[in-house]
Amino acid sequence: MGKLRVLSVFGTRPEAIKMCPLVKxxxxxxxxxxxxxxxxxxxxxxxxxxxVFRLKPDWDLDIMTPRQTLSGITSKCLxxxxxxxxxxxxxxxxxxxxxxxTFAGALSAFYHQIPVGHVEAGLRTYDKYSPFPEExxxxxxxxxxxxxxxxxxxxRENLAREGHTGDNIFVTGNTxxxxxxxxxxxxxxxxTDELNRLPxxxxxxxxxxxxxxxxxxEPMKNIMLAxxxxxxDHPDVxxxxxxxxxxxxxxxVDQYLRGAPRVHLIxxxxxxxxHNLMARCCLVLTxxxxxxxxxxxxxxxVLVLRRETERPEAVAAGTVKxxxxxxDDIVTMAERLITDKSAYxxxxxxxxxxxxxxxxxxxxxxxxxxxxLREERPADYET
Ligand code: UD1
Ligand code: UDP
Numbered sequence: 001m002g003k004l005r006v007l008s009v010f011g012t013r014p015e016a017i018k019m020c021p022l023v024k025x026x027x028x029x030x031x032x033x034x035x036x037x038x039x040x041x042x043x044x045x046x047x048x049x050x051x052v053f054r055l056k057p058d059w060d061l062d063i064m065t066p067r068q069t070l071s072g073i074t075s076k077c078l079x080x081x082x083x084x085x086x087x088x089x090x091x092x093x094x095x096x097x098x099x100x101x102t103f104a105g106a107l108s109a110f111y112h113q114i115p116v117g118h119v120e121a122g123l124r125t126y127d128k129y130s131p132f133p134e135e136x137x138x139x140x141x142x143x144x145x146x147x148x149x150x151x152x153x154x155x156r157e158n159l160a161r162e163g164h165t166g167d168n169i170f171v172t173g174n175t176x177x178x179x180x181x182x183x184x185x186x187x188x189x190x191x192t193d194e195l196n197r198l199p200x201x202x203x204x205x206x207x208x209x210x211x212x213x214x215x216x217x218e219p220m221k222n223i224m225l226a227x228x229x230x231x232x233d234h235p236d237v238x239x240x241x242x243x244x245x246x247x248x249x250x251x252x253v254d255q256y257l258r259g260a261p262r263v264h265l266i267x268x269x270x271x272x273x274x275h276n277l278m279a280r281c282c283l284v285l286t287x288x289x290x291x292x293x294x295x296x297x298x299x300x301x302v303l304v305l306r307r308e309t310e311r312p313e314a315v316a317a318g319t320v321k322x323x324x325x326x327x328d329d330i331v332t333m334a335e336r337l338i339t340d341k342s343a344y345x346x347x348x349x350x351x352x353x354x355x356x357x358x359x360x361x362x363x364x365x366x367x368x369x370x371x372x373l374r375e376e377r378p379a380d381y382e383t
Contacts, residue, residue: 003033004371007090009081011039011063011101014290016046017271018120019096020053021178025360031373032364037084039077039101040064045245048270052183059084067247070100070133077104078111085112092367095141096120097289098134106141118145119363120174122155123310130308131289132214147370149363151293151354152313152383168370171380172362173355176293180275181357184298188276194264195240195273200280204237204338206230207281209288210305211244219325220249223305224256226330227285231260234338238262240277242269283337283344285323285330292320293354301347303333313353313383318346353383 006026010019016038026034037059040046050057061080063073081104085093093109095102097120109116118141125135142148148164150156151174159169190196198205210223231239243253243265258265269277275294278284284295287305295302296319303323314320323333337344362381368374 004031004092004367004373005033005035005088005090006092006094006367007035007037007084007088008094008096009037009039009084009101009105010096011041011046011061011077012099013042013045013049013268014288015096015099015101016049016053017179017290018175019094020049020055021182022094022119022175022360022363023055024053025364026367029364029368029373031368031371035059035088035090037061037081037088039073039080039105041068041073041077041099041101042245045268048268052271059088073100074104077101078108081105081108082112085109085114090114092117092147092371094119098123098131098138098141100133100137103137103140106144110144115146116141116144117147117149117363117367118142119149120151121145121148121169122150122152122157122159124158125308125310127308130214131212131306131310134289135310147366149359149366151359153380154313167377170362170366170378171382172366172378173357173359173381174293175355175359175363176290177297177352177355177357178360179271180294180297183272183275184279185276188272188279190273190276192266192269192273194266195277198238198240198264198280204234204282205280206237206239206334207278207284207286207300208239208241209244209286209291210241211246211249212287212306215287215305215325216248216252220252221256222325222327223287223330224252226327226334227263228257228260229327229331230334230338231263234335235262237338238264240264240266240281242266242274244268283334285334296320296351297354299348299350301337301344303330303337305330311354314351317351317353319349319351321347356381
């Protein structure tokens with residue numbers, strides 16, 4: 001019998017950061033041929049990750065266009081996947097999380113009657129339009145998937161409530177923690193010189209990111225004005241913001257935040273730079289999913305610039321708080337952490353609800369077990 005051909009499909013920066021370690025782990029298994037197809041829903045931000053992990057895709061759909069629409073991404077991915085599947089003939093397709101690439105990758109696999117493994121399965125807000133379109137993407141992928149790799153037991157419970165209860169559901173931890181273990185180093189020296197010069201010890205370095213579609217418009221304006229106010233009112237704060245390449249985000253940043261004192265607006269950072277900056281900063285303000293998982297593992301408090309989160313585990317552990325999208329609320333919550341040492345210390349403890357760094361091994365073991373290449377089902381990850 002030939003090797004099991006496992007095709008990992010991804011296209012955006014976060015999917016790449018979370019899937020590259022898995023593609024590599026699968027490549028170490030003697031019974032598996034690990035292949036990788038990128039949709040390039042992101043181009044520069046994807047390529048930067050591929051470079052960090054030294055991964056060369058077997059297929060590249062190269063679909064990105066400026067200001068792309070959801071239907072544009074989905075339809076181009078579907079057409080491109082037809083060709084990739086015909087050429088690479090996978091036995092299993094892996095998709096990750098909740099992007100348009102994820103949904104189109106899973107739907108395409110279904111059209112070709114190829115089993116689907118969903119990595120980072122079972123996250124939910126139960127709000128159809130928030131995060132948009134991610135909540136619906138992951139619900140739809142759950143309807144298609146054959147194997148579910150849940151980061152946490154809570155994610156498995158969400159799936160159980162929707163009737164997914166078989167032995168095809170695995171709790172593995174999140175592969176982002178595997179990635180973090182390869183990138184963060186105490187003696188790390190930044191390639192971006194500006195980051196080497198930041199006063200990590202003498203001042204409070206706040207790390208910011210913001211990009212979500214449901215925050216476009218008024219919420220993003222409120223967030224930018226809140227960041228401006230925080231920087232203006234606190235001379236002991238330096239705010240570092242690697243700005244997403246989305247033109248919608250850049251317009252908002254330019255209109256409401258650029259020019260504020262002590263605000264460093266920089267280009268998106270390579271993953272290694274970002275992870276090490278996070279490890280050295282004081283506080284994270286973000287609407288990102290990935291940062292909500294990474295920062296707690298590094299003991300950094302997070303204020304989430306959204307109304308809700310599908311990642312309640314770190315909120316329960318006390319390192320993450322929802323700040324919402326109202327200017328005054330964000331300013332009040334950030335100021336408390338900047339000025340009140342004990343409030344800060346209460347949030348600044350390292351917790352690892354999202355993984356122990358061995359998620360890729362568990363997922364690869366689960367795939368081997370499911371396809372008869374291993375006798376024992378891997379044990380679930382327990383926090
Ligand atoms: C996408 C995902 C979102 C994920 C985010 C991670 C969807 C619908 N959205 O949102 O779930 O959280 O990625 O960052 O799947 N651009 C570039 N170069 C790049 C990347 C983006 O120029 O390398 C610009 C392009 O103009 C592009 C725009 O950003 O059209 C938006 O990219 P898109 O993938 O549609 O949306 P994101 O907000 O990045
Ligand atoms: N990230 C990065 N460079 C940046 C901003 C983010 O490498 O300039 C990483 C971050 O550490 C995390 C992932 O990108 O691993 C999160 O991606 P993003 O916020 O774009 O998407 P989300 O997680 O919200 O889907």
